[in-house]
Amino acid sequence: MTTPQDIIRRDVLAMTSYPVPDASGYVKLDAMENPFPLPAPLAAQLAEHLAGVALNRYPAPRPGELLDKLKRVMHVPANCDVLLGNGSDEIISMIAVACAQPGAKILAPVPGFVMYQVYAQLANLEFVGVPLNADFTLDTGAMLDAIDKHQPAVVYLAYPNNPTGNLFDENDIERIIAAATRSLVVIDEAYQPFAERSWMPRAGDFDNVVVMRTVSKLGLAGIRLGYLAGRPAWLTELDKVRPPYNVNVLTQATADFLLDHIDMLDAQAAQLRAQRARLAQEVAALPGAEVFPSAGNFLLVRVPDASATFETLLGARVLIKNVSKMHPLLANCVRLTVGSAEENTQLLAALKLALH
């Protein structure tokens, strides 16, 4: 009789599924979700809109009207196409699959977003992680050396970076783009609503650059929609590995509806930016806490004992992310998602308990 161990890849057998802790009963500040639900009148309108969706039909593989609206609302340059993914996670997977030639590599600064490495491995590509400087700025010299040495197919730059929260220096990024003449440089702008800085206006300016976004951190994590903007020469090829019906009809219809209400989502992002400033200031005043600058809807904080802080917060029913074991540069660091004013007040009270 065959067992999974006979058939499944060794590296998959050795993996663990992506951990998502059960957060019921907790103030959930571990996954950079937007804390605000849709206003009730808008939710009712959306329900009516969704009631008209043909669930019996496959989704449009390249929904023209939705793509046009997305381009318009998100200011995608005219010389760029847009490719949709079931979250930007799926786009990261598609890029890996499309580039998975023997010996091909994917390079990114570390600590960074773990999915670049996960999907590289799953597509049998080597992942090259280039450590950031201790202050989480790019080690541009090391990046350029690694690009020269490894000639990676893909270079990821998250702007801002997760979990460190900072925006890399624009000149450093330009030098990397200029040096990566044999690579595709993917600028990951998952946190763009909180950064107020973007490479999107320049997405069509380079031979080797695409810009990736998601609506997840904007308040729509549940619908799973990511998008990639770039020159048609790249997107036409990547589209060939996209599962044909990867973005379902309810997601398409919800996005179509809510893109007409982007002002509401932008206003929520503005509130969260204000809360980020408040949280940064108040956490920095706590004994032993070092807060790093953030352009995302989260704060990276170094504390005297990350495990103890995590456990104390858990006891106070506040769920955060202990990132201290992810990378040596993150020693004793925790990541706090910026929540609503009330959630942040609870978080601060719990942090006071932990740090006093």
Ligand SMILES: *Cc1c(COP(=O)(O)O)cnc(C)c1O
């Ligand atoms: C959250 C996140 C994503 C993935 O977002 P989804 O669209 O929800 O899959 C991509 N990149 C970074 C840096 C993120 O933090």
